[in-house]
Amino acid sequence: MxxxxxxxxxxxxxxxxxxxxxxxxxxxxxxxxxxxxxxxxxxxxxxxxxxxxxxxxxxxxxxxxxxxxxxxxxxxxxxxxxxxxxxxxxxxxxxxxxxxxxxWKLTGQRADGLGVHGSSVLIYLDYRDPQDPEAYLQDENVELTLTPEGPLIDGSQGSTITRKSSRTGDGSGVHDVPVGRYRITATYEGRPLRVKPRNRGEYAPEIVADFETIMTGVYQINLELAL
Incomplete structure (x- = not known):
């Protein structure tokens, strides 16, 4: 050979x-x-x-x-x-x-033009502001901080990602994230948001989460956020 x-x-x-x-x-x-x-x-x-x-x-x-x-x-x-x-x-x-x-690329545009190599951390925001009943919170004002907990899936050492939410066809959140385990916190215009996995658990100042299988080859972390 x-x-x-x-x-x-x-x-x-x-x-x-x-x-x-x-x-x-x-x-x-x-x-x-x-x-x-x-x-x-x-x-x-x-x-x-x-x-x-x-x-x-x-x-x-x-x-x-x-x-x-x-x-x-x-x-x-x-x-x-x-x-x-x-x-x-x-x-x-x-x-x-x-x-x-x-x-093996963990992030970046795919050669076929069909999306990116990374995965999405999607948010579901409680749009109510306890301090202002007339306010309506906007997804794009959410900022997530994702801190790797151990090596990424390919064994490399990841870096902390701090990024504003944006919308794609998958939904609102942070996109093109390397698959890994992350400690996640969130803020809304500088105000701390409470975080929990979607449809389960209790709100907390931060959570540690893994990407879950949505379908073959598609992995997401889905979060609920609230002030």
Whole structure:
């Protein structure tokens, strides 16, 4: 395999190959690489990466392929499956062959334009202000502080995130957050907000939370906030 690995950057006819690494360039073993046969339904080619992060599969059939890669990790008692970032997201003709390398990115825009690699911390704000019955609180005035509790899902040391709430199609909150366990506090125009997991528990000045599975590959933390 060493000769193939040394020439991984050279396209070979009828072969898909590449390497998968984490954000520090370290190889990722056991990542599932899928070459999606875009002509025939349910006839994809699936291959895992080896101990050095390399993979190789024959594609010498008259069709086009689009390649994706997914890393699955157990983290704080939950299973997460996350899509990796390709260096080239274009489809290719099987007989031509291709090199497709992937990197595990915890944040940032996806190559396919469909969202970001990070996850969302969504807020559900009690819009009442106990000090002003006429007031109506606005989501965009909420600021969250997320402090990592231990390493992030890829084993790296995260940084504290302090960010104002914004709205996307998922809802209001802080978006494109690396999957990890966080200690969370919130303020409203500088005033402390009480925090709790949505639909359970009691309000507290802060909570520690993990991302929960919404559907395969989609993870969120959902919070209720109140003055």
């Amino acid at each position: 060493s000769g193939e690995q040394a020439g991984v950057g050279e396209i070979e006819p009828g072969v898909l190959k590449g390497r998968v690494v984490d954000g520090e360039g370290k190889p990722l073993a056991g990542v599932q690489v899928v070459a999606d046969n875009q002509l025939l339904y349910n006839s994809n080619l699936i291959v895992p990466t080896d101990a050095d992060g390399f993979y190789r599969v024959e594609t010498n059939v008259a069709t086009t392929f689009h390649v994706t890669a997914t890393v699955t990790r157990q983290y704080n008692g939950q299973t997460y499956s996350l899509d990796l970032a390709p260096d080239d997201d274009n489809s290719f003709a099987g007989p031509t062959g291709a090199v497709r390398n992937f990197t």
